[in-house]
Amino acid sequence: MKMWDGRFIKGCDRLMEEFNNSLSFDKALIEQDIAGSIAWAHALQRIKVLSVKESKAIAAGLGRILKDYRDGKVLFQSSDEDIHMAVERLLTQKIGTAAQKLHTGRSRNDQVVTDFRLYIKKALAGITGRLTALQKVLLRRAEADAGIIIAGYTHLQQAQPILLAHYWLSFFFLLEREKERCSQAIACADMLPLGSGALAGSGFTVDRAKIAAELGFSKISENSIDGVAARDFVSQTLALCSSIGISVSRYAEDLIIWSSKEFSFIELDDAWSTGSSMMPQKKNPDSLELIRGKAGRFIGNYTRFAATLKGVGLTYYKDLQEDKEPLFDSLSQIDLVLAVLTEVIKSLSVNKEAVRNDLDSFLWATDVADYLTRKGLPFRAAHKVVGKIVGHCIAHNVTLDSLSVPTFQTFSDLFAPDVKKLFSWDTAIQRRAVLGGTSPDNVKRQIRAAEKIVKA
Amino acid sequence: MKMWDGRFIKGCDRLMEEFNNSLSFDKALIEQDIAGSIAWAHALQRIKVLSVKESKAIAAGLGRILKDYRDGKVLFQSSDEDIHMAVERLLTQKIGTAAQKLHTGRSRNDQVVTDFRLYIKKALAGITGRLTALQKVLLRRAEADAGIIIAGYTHLQQAQPILLAHYWLSFFFLLEREKERCSQAIACADMLPLGSGALAGSGFTVDRAKIAAELGFSKISENSIDGVAARDFVSQTLALCSSIGISVSRYAEDLIIWSSKEFSFIELDDAWSTGSSMMPQKKNPDSLELIRGKAGRFIGNYTRFAATLKGVGLTYYKDLQEDKEPLFDSLSQIDLVLAVLTEVIKSLSVNKEAVRNDLDSFLWATDVADYLTRKGLPFRAAHKVVGKIVGHCIAHNVTLDSLSVPTFQTFSDLFAPDVKKLFSWDTAIQRRAVLGGTSPDNVKRQIRAAEKIVKA
């Protein structure tokens, strides 16, 4: 028995019911649906469509359904079309006729989108917390790993030495922008559509400002069609999850490579690794691989809904029912990804010796070019000279710092004995004292800035 | 207790177990996992790694697990890492030590991909059946709707008259190519990887040809790395589902438009429509809207896995565990979409009167241009003349067929009284007698061709 089949002669085919049914996933909205319905009952009571008694009965009945749900009682029937109809059926069972009045002036169109926005706001508050937790771990690592100089890479080729703390902080600041996007997605979701009815506005002149206040919305949709039809808040949230997923995948890639025997820069804690069913020696950074792999999932969830939404006319088509599964999936998975990554980074150990031993003398090459530049050689010429020196080192299989001053001088007259002073990792680091550079002072400055951010 | 943690000092974190766990979705592979393991036991027995007795015990034990599963018994524990480990645990409980020998010479790497390929082959056979069923309904409609002339559209503007049967058959032939792609995806999946071990080939020289024969594979992977690492069969299957999903979405779009009051060409059966919670008059083609909307889902599932797979090195990384959810989802959803669409099309009714009344006189415009062309006017000039006539009709709000012969002649001397013979829908249809055209004879020819296809 459907709530809407007055005009139908024949019932729905069983296969159609299965196809159309959304309860299997939209039951996740039960808390929001109940909150929204209580607010709606209050609104109807304020305009006397419901008596105070009816309104109280509805609120109490809904409260009991929520309690049953939280107590783990089986509430749903396969014949329930969706969470809204399920809750209405349960309410009718509990309080009788008054329940039949609850849907006055409301449509599932404005009801579901209200629930959905409430859900997203709550979930994104959680994601914000996860991002901050990961930032804190990165900050703690930056402090703990102070003094570790590591090769900085471009193209997976050693480029210039950096402080490992500088690396962790680069992730910190990226995450700060993810948090920014998180706030933006929350702001987009934070608009009350309830009262929009099916599309034209409710036929009952409820006070929407009071509903918004009760449900914690800071904005009210200005236009009922927009209130019901818009799904930009869904795609913005999916884009956010995709952005976070991609950002963390990049650091995961590095950490996987760093975990290889050949790099040996870090070792994951046993608690975040797994073994092989066949090869007894294996310890695999599965946690990081899953984190990297799931970036595809977040991208795909975005694409999925974007392609669904494209070209869907106004006001509401059932195509839009496809909005929930990708969003629920992205929100819960990004939550898991962030929780795991936080623990992985917190618990991994850095192999200081391996990191130090791996530093290659060519990491000083830019410094040698800069040296010549300071002595007056145009940078392009300096770059070329050092390129030749590097070629010489490779050909003779010697390190850059092992060359004698006279050897340097065969490449340029500008070399003087002080060239040998370049070949210290500490001074190489200190030279990057520009704002944002990897010098110890600068990294300390970043740490202070980061501390302010996570305390805010 | 993990099967692989001999070298580990510390156990997995509970959150890591949850993150890493794939049982919630890979349990779908239970039948294939058991079939694969029985074949593997036979292979080990043939090379005397297992005794006949052990092999029989394994096969019998696995058979009982399968029976338990089919009987709906709860088999799995939250501590089971994946379906393979769950089955091995259950087998150990049932038959003891022999179970511990089953994984000899095998890795989960070759095991899971064997299961997965078996699963896909079976699922795609089902999809092929669904496609054929839909083709049959289209063929039946083409026969039943014989004689109905309908406006053919480009740009949603009336273009030329066609037989409705011709429209249904266009869908038939498109689906035939989807079936072709289905066969191709099956052929790609149809390669035995078992025996590839973790990556280098099993350390035990099993007879892989016999395994393939037992499991129904027609090809054997030539290279163990490729056997374990390749996931091209997954993306090919996802692309197939995406292709089918897009193809049906296009016809769904038309049928949704045709269901509007303004077109009124068709009416969906009540069994495949739904109503509104607020508006009592509504009868909505939700089934078709969901079918259209789910095209985004199939595209997204493809993109999701493609993005995951991109850049994942050899041989196996845990990223690849993300291959199953999108595939299971696409396969089960496309199955549902095809099942529903078949019923929707079978049961819809065509409003012949509305279809006929909607035919606009401008549908004959090409015929008028062709008429002039046959009289010797170059087509470009003829097109321009008829354009002017159409402009005249619009300006005077008259139909093309209502113009008198003298009026026609004001636009071109080539018009003769026989121009009026053009204005019959039947002859307009019959003129498209070219192979593939919409003339009745041609449509009959198509029907005969289609009948052969579905009988094959």
Add this chain to the structure above:
Amino acid sequence: MKMWDGRFIKGCDRLMEEFNNSLSFDKALIEQDIAGSIAWAHALQRIKVLSVKESKAIAAGLGRILKDYRDGKVLFQSSDEDIHMAVERLLTQKIGTAAQKLHTGRSRNDQVVTDFRLYIKKALAGITGRLTALQKVLLRRAEADAGIIIAGYTHLQQAQPILLAHYWLSFFFLLEREKERCSQAIACADMLPLGSGALAGSGFTVDRAKIAAELGFSKISENSIDGVAARDFVSQTLALCSSIGISVSRYAEDLIIWSSKEFSFIELDDAWSTGSSMMPQKKNPDSLELIRGKAGRFIGNYTRFAATLKGVGLTYYKDLQEDKEPLFDSLSQIDLVLAVLTEVIKSLSVNKEAVRNDLDSFLWATDVADYLTRKGLPFRAAHKVVGKIVGHCIAHNVTLDSLSVPTFQTFSDLFAPDVKKLFSWDTAIQRRAVLGGTSPDNVKRQIRAAEKIVKA
């Protein structure tokens, strides 16, 4: 001759040069590259790496290159690897040695991302303007089309009457959120990376705050790795374009349907339509179809770069060179889409008569249910009663408003003669007086709000 090949023995293969070359697309950055280089020269001069004379020569030389470019002179050679190298080569030709000093302390890594951020900021300012222009047209239409009552649709089935102005305004408010996202994307791009060097920070302690001020950046990257590696501003901009593209595609879909002969609600101006090469009568809403179709392009450009970026480790890999083409394409195409759509909507004509004649009596069905609800019948029961009445009307092929009061009373005792007062389009509209509803007063309120927005 490459700028970087000092250490190389062999030159680049010609095919590699072609493959690696980015000039064909990154030449779009020429203005930003020159502005960035002038600011860099000033920075180097401030720390005495360049003399005042050299700095002035560089700025003047770059200014002349820009002038040449704007004058349409052919500047580039196929051997130029990218825009940066092309500009440096041209500068060397113009001013000699000083040009060779310009790249001191800078890397293409921080250079290109500075250019790119400048470019995006400028382009998005243009998009914001386009969005406002479209909003203004919608606002003007809302004012001009005042009083036109049109069927509001869900599922392409007539649902409830609305004011056409209400429909246009729903688009207005959606665009306002797109503008919000535009500001957010600008804010993300608005961070100076220059001074980050290759990854570790420049070896020269330039004053980055002064560079930022000169180039108009309001933030400075805190961390040089993040400065060079981050591409979140690219994906955020691509997601923005995708969001706008999808939003406009939805309205395009409606307008295409409304342009059909069967709806005949609107007619596009000839200037924004095209004809057919074969069918002389055709006038097709191609502009709207392209707008709809291009939504796929924007989604695809997002997906493309997201998939590229996923899993790319730090700090810079050449994979990231793939960031520009999709972004340039999305920005220029969304600009075009908005420009065209603005003109299409501005110039289309509404067929008032067709719109009015199409209104179906069932559009009043919710009002009848609300009527019963106000008389005390619970809404669910009222919905069912009206469903039966609608069924009766369909069976007898009569309109809802044509039923007599006694006939209504056979369905419910609650009906009184005043039920007939419901059947006025004007009062149906006026009943939606809730905030955000379609009543004339409300729509006026929206127009006032909209006017404030576009004036701001």
Add this chain to the structure above:
Amino acid sequence: MKMWDGRFIKGCDRLMEEFNNSLSFDKALIEQDIAGSIAWAHALQRIKVLSVKESKAIAAGLGRILKDYRDGKVLFQSSDEDIHMAVERLLTQKIGTAAQKLHTGRSRNDQVVTDFRLYIKKALAGITGRLTALQKVLLRRAEADAGIIIAGYTHLQQAQPILLAHYWLSFFFLLEREKERCSQAIACADMLPLGSGALAGSGFTVDRAKIAAELGFSKISENSIDGVAARDFVSQTLALCSSIGISVSRYAEDLIIWSSKEFSFIELDDAWSTGSSMMPQKKNPDSLELIRGKAGRFIGNYTRFAATLKGVGLTYYKDLQEDKEPLFDSLSQIDLVLAVLTEVIKSLSVNKEAVRNDLDSFLWATDVADYLTRKGLPFRAAHKVVGKIVGHCIAHNVTLDSLSVPTFQTFSDLFAPDVKKLFSWDTAIQRRAVLGGTSPDNVKRQIRAAEKIVKA
């Protein structure tokens, strides 16, 4: 002046012309458009719509246009709407009135899709050649690198030793399946639509079999609506390019990692590497990075068109004009990617010493477990024992092969002195003698199979 504007009062807006114009990209179809038009002229001549003289004039005129084009003459005007109209204009200039007759019975709808299918068939033949060329290089490497034993990886952790030849061959066999998909995409494109007219079939009963023969199509579309509307051949080709792009990206990832100083397994030839503008020592595997990054491009091009095509009704909408750019891009870029990768792999050098020195004793761990299994210990127990031994080695920082027999025996009684025989790379390799395994004999078998394939 448009070819189709007879019925229009007003001309197209200039912006609309720009928006609608496709010449900038569809000019790539010029050769196919001319071939198609010549075949069409022949078809019209056969049914006497054109005289032999006219048909010959048309063919000759088109031939001259093609020659002009190949000679690099500027042919196009900005006012040309698309390639078809441009060619018709040029033909009219060359031969006069007869040119105006060419479009008789044809529509751009069937014309463009004919051109497009011809183009794809040709381009894919080229891609097939590229795939074969890469296979040949892999085969040659497999022969040249015979005898090199390298660590095989899973999770970027050393897993089991393999022959490097085995690795190259895994790529060979994957590419063989890409070739299979290539054939399938060609087969899908290989269907003549010409004669379908705008949608209903040409009004002139041309002999389509003869057209197909002339143009080299092996199938003819059975249904004119399908002929004009279907774009499944486009998405199948885009999916193919995406598949190839992803496949090669995975090997590129490995080779990038292998190029790092820390792995040092391979070195790219200078000709396929680039340097840094700032760091004189850098030699970066940019070619491989671009190859990896472009996988996102191919995925995005697929998604882009899939999203565009989704929900586009029949028969033709201008949305479909968006089919060409992504396809042209994917085809040309995949061509380039394959060409470059072939050269990169051909010219890279393997650092045999580094590869050998990197082999870790734990690569024998599975062999030790297999040893115990052969002695009768169930594999699960053997796996656990070896896990403990590995743990012991790590704790004591010794290699697996350095353990004494008595030490082994402290872990299991089953160990005998012959355990020491396991610790040879050659025998470890030889033990993988199962079909598809990495043993030298098996690899030779694969090479023979591969040779047959590339010779075929």
